[in-house]
Amino acid sequence: METQTVTNPESAKPIELSEIKRKTKYSGKVLKTTLAGAVVDIGLEIPGVIHISQLQSKPTNRVEDVVEPGQEVEVWIKRVDAKKKRVELTMIEPLALEWREIDRGMVVSGKVTRLEKFGAFVDIGAERPGLVHISEMTHDYVKTPSEVVKEGDEIQVQILDVNRRKKQIKLSMKALE
Numbered sequence: 001m002e003t004q005t006v007t008n009p010e011s012a013k014p015i016e017l018s019e020i021k022r023k024t025k026y027s028g029k030v031l032k033t034t035l036a037g038a039v040v041d042i043g044l045e046i047p048g049v050i051h052i053s054q055l056q057s058k059p060t061n062r063v064e065d066v067v068e069p070g071q072e073v074e075v076w077i078k079r080v081d082a083k084k085k086r087v088e089l090t091m092i093e094p095l096a097l098e099w100r101e102i103d104r105g106m107v108v109s110g111k112v113t114r115l116e117k118f119g120a121f122v123d124i125g126a127e128r129p130g131l132v133h134i135s136e137m138t139h140d141y142v143k144t145p146s147e148v149v150k151e152g153d154e155i156q157v158q159i160l161d162v163n164r165r166k167k168q169i170k171l172s173m174k175a176l177e
Contacts, residue, residue: 017044017082023094024077030070033063040075046085050075054090066091096125102162102169107176112153120145122157122171130169132157137173148173 028042037051055066067073075089097108110124120137121129137148149155157171 017046017080017085017087020044020077020080020087022077022079026075026077026089027072028075028089029072030067032069033067035063038063038067040073040089042075042087042089044087046087048075048077048087048089050089050091054078054088054092057092095127099127099162099164099167102126102159104159104161106159107156108159109154109156110171112149112151112155115145115149115151117144120149122155124157124169124171126169128167128169130157130159130171132171132173136160136171136175139174139177 026042026048028040028048031039031041031047033039035052037049037055039047039049041047050067052060052063055063060066073091075091076094077087078090078094079088080086108124110122110130112120113123113129114121117134119131119133121131123129132145132149134142134145137145142148155173156176157173158175159169160172160175161170162168163170
């Protein structure tokens with residue numbers, strides 16, 4: 001059996017279906033719309049499919065309310081099944097970090113989104129922000145988190161613990177000092 005390859009217009013090297021990675025961003029053209037979603041040409045051997053639930057983050061009643069045939073759209077790869085020759089796409093930008101990708105000990109960058117008297121919440125690109133407890137900010141005594149960080153600060157943190165069931169991420173700044 002011969003493997004079919006196509007050329008991605010952005011880079012001049014052939015792309016095989018099995019080499020396409022999740023979360024890769026593509027520009028494409030809507031070929032047609034159906035009740036269940038849209039078919040989009042992203043320059044591969046087969047067009048990709050966007051389910052109606054993946055057109056936007058809020059609920060969608062009609063596909064035509066969001067996209068029309070011939071429209072240029074930005075999409076991300078959601079899933080690829082090379083055996084069935086199926087490419088599932090989404091127009092909802094994927095999270096930078098998914099729960100299964102977050103591990104104890106990882107060092108990540110994030111933005112302080114909220115300060116509380118017990119610590120600071122930091123957006124690290126996951127579904128939910130992580131918490132740097134006041135005791136994990138620095139080795140010195142800290143009376144309030146605002147002594148160390150302010151809302152909007154970009155900081156480096158280490159992941160201390162991940163509770164996927166409770167959807168909690170515990171972070172530390174002092175572990176990196």
